[in-house]
Amino acid sequence: GWPGANPKDVQFFWKLKEEPLKQAEVVAFCSTRRPNMSAAEDRMLQAILAAGTRWVTIFGKSWDLHVTEGLKTSLEENLAMIRDTIEYLRSQGRRVIYDAEHWFDGYKANRDYALKTLRAAKDAGAEWLVLCDTNGGTLPDQVSQIVRDVIKELNVKRLNVEGSNLPYGNAKGEQPANLQPANLQPANLQPANLQPPNLQPMLGIHTHNDSDTAVANALAAVSEGACMVQGTINGYGERCGNANLCSVIPNLQLKLGYSCIEDNQLARLTQASRLISEIVNLAPNDHAAFVGRSAFAHKGGIHVSAVAKNPLTYEHIQPEQIGNQRRIVISDQSGLSNVLAKARSFGHDLDKKDPACREILERLKDLENEGYQFEAAEASFDLLMRDALGYREHPFELKGCQIHCDMLQGVRKPYSNSVATIKVSVNNQDILEVAEGNGPVSALDAALRKALVNFYPEIAAFHLTDYKVRILDGAAGTSAKTRVLVESSNGEQRWTTVGVSSNILEASYEAVVEGIEYGLLLESSAKTPLSNSPALKER
Structure with a gap:
């Protein structure tokens, strides 16, 4: 986070002071000081100190074009900005990671000046030098060549690669600077034992995915000696995203033999990926490498x-x-x-x-x-198999359903109101129920659960989590067949069912009914245990 950039980030760091993290360490982020002022006068740097983090990341300009056109300052002043900022933060007891923004573009445009910016950061005491492919346009072979040149020119620490029985070799790295979790120190307390500048900093890599090579570029940099990879879970990030750690970590650990995390932590990578998807409220990518549902x-x-x-x-x-x-x-x-x-x-x-x-x-x-597809509707396929094997249980029988939709004129625009009337039979007892919804499928689902909840109380926990419609033969126009996929959940598990019809309501009706039937099957003492069923997805 960038303390002082906005009220939300300020609040974030204050909250962390009250409740320090136990398994991770937060690093405050900021740019170098502004041109033509001292680091002590820059209010953004004061905000970084107030955040109270042990480590800070400072980014500075590597590309001469950005210095003269973006910052509107001289190349020498930019070098002074890098040097002054890092020296000032170190004098205040902070350990510094330097992010060389637009490094690869800067190197291609003016190699000598780009290297000068890194030397300025190194001489000022930065313990990490991170090369950033900010535009995401560099290719892996270029990354390899440039990283190799940086290591040669700046005498930075690199990972020592040794052979092993792994098919792609093994690597044992030197111990990096201490990035183990530690409690955040209050802003008014400074460490007394400030270490002298690290004469041989470690190298890092920060890649973007604009050319679809973020992961490959990160791996190329590590193979040349980079020790830190900056990335995100699931590759979330601006534009096309950042290096996806869910691909970087298993590639480094399982293919190249680097030790990144413990094996038991690696075994939770898929779980972590899906948890982050839930937190950011984005559907998991089923086709993601390693962690996607279709990866294997x-x-x-x-x-x-x-x-x-x-x-x-x-x-x-x-x-x-x-x-x-x-x-x-x-x-x-x-x-x-x-x-x-x-x-x-x-x-x-x-x-x-x-x-x-x-x-x-x-x-x-x-x-x-006929248009059914069971690849994404494994709950429906399980019901199909049970039917063929002769032990599908039908917890209720559908007698009929009627759905009525009204288009009503609102203050600004029309809105719809749907009412579903459904008749079901449970244990030879007929039940008629009516329910409203904000659409026909919502009303149908509500009426069906309302009719069954007295017989099956567990239905109260069921709800629809996703609804997808696909037109199968668009050339047929309004008479085209429609395939509906409905994802349901009981709060702990999710399962998907399918329905197909030229009438979208009939297709939805079929998928919703099978979804409820399968949910009841999960709760029942069915013949076959379902706890590890592939029809179920982790929440």
């Missing part, structure tokens, strides 16, 4: 058969190493191997000679020909 998904029959015999045939690592799991995808391309693997993953004991296997496969292909 297998669809073709030959692939599935081979993976069942030896996962190494189609998997570059064991999914459990990063907390992910293998997933067998069911589609009209599936063979018996897929059906058997998927059935076993759900806990259904099937043999390839069992006639039910062929029946499931035929049903699957017929339904997908």
Whole structure:
């Protein structure tokens, strides 16, 4: 965070003083002092000191174009700004990470001046020099060459690479500067044992993904000797994002042999990725490398058969190493191997000679020909298998449903009001209920749960978490078939069901009903345990 940049960041650092972190250390961030003033006079640097962090990150200009056109100052003044800022912060007891902004563009435009900016930071006592590809336009081979040149010219510490039995070699690094968690010190207390300037700082890398090479660039820099990677979980960041730590960490640790985190921490990487997605309120990327739901998904029959015999045939690592799991995808391309693997993953004991296997496969292909797709609706596929195996339980029977929608004129624009009337039978008892919603699907879901909650109280915890619609044959216009995917949750688990019809309400009706049925199946003493079912997603 940047203390003093806005009220939110100021409040953030004050909160951290009251409740220091135990597993991480916050680093305050700021630019070098402004031109033609002393560091002590710069109010942004005073805000950094008030934040009370042990480490600070200062960014400065590396590209002469930014100095003369952006800052409107001289090249010599920029060097003084870097030097003065770091020396001042060190005199106040802070340890400094220097981020060389636009480093790679600056190096390409004026190598000598770019190197002078790093020397200024090094001589002033920065313990880390971080090369930033701020525009995200540099390619991996360029990163390698430039990092190699920096290490040669500035005599910075680098990781020592040694061979090992790992397929891509091993690396053992020297101990970096102490970045272990420590309580934030109050702003009015300064460390008494300020260390002398580190004559041999460590090198870091900060990449952006504008050329889709942020991870590759970070790996290239580390391979040349960089010891710090600045990135984000899931690659979140401005424009196209930053280096994705969910890819950087397993690549460094599992492919290149660097020790980044403990193995038990690595095994929680997928969990961390999905937690951060929830916090920022963005849907997880199912196709993300390593941590995506499809990262270890297998669809073709030959692939599935081979993976069942030896996962190494189609998997570059064991999914459990990063907390992910293998997933067998069911589609009209599936063979018996897929059906058997998927059935076993759900806990259904099937043999390839069992006639039910062929029946499931035929049903699957017929339904997908009609527009159904079970790759993302594994709860519906589990119900299909239970039906074929003869032990699908129907906790309720649908008797009928009617949905009425009104378009009403509001103060500024029209709005809709939907009412659903539903009739169901439970244990030979008919129930008729009516419910309103802000749309037909919302009203349908509310009416169905209202009708069933007295018989199944657990339904009170069910709710829809996602609703997706896809037109399957757009050329047919308004008579086109529609596929609806509904994601439901009971607060702890999520599952997805599918419905298909030329009537969007019928498709929604089917998906919602199966979603509630599957939720009840989770809560019941069903024949097959579902706690590890692949139809379930971690919340």
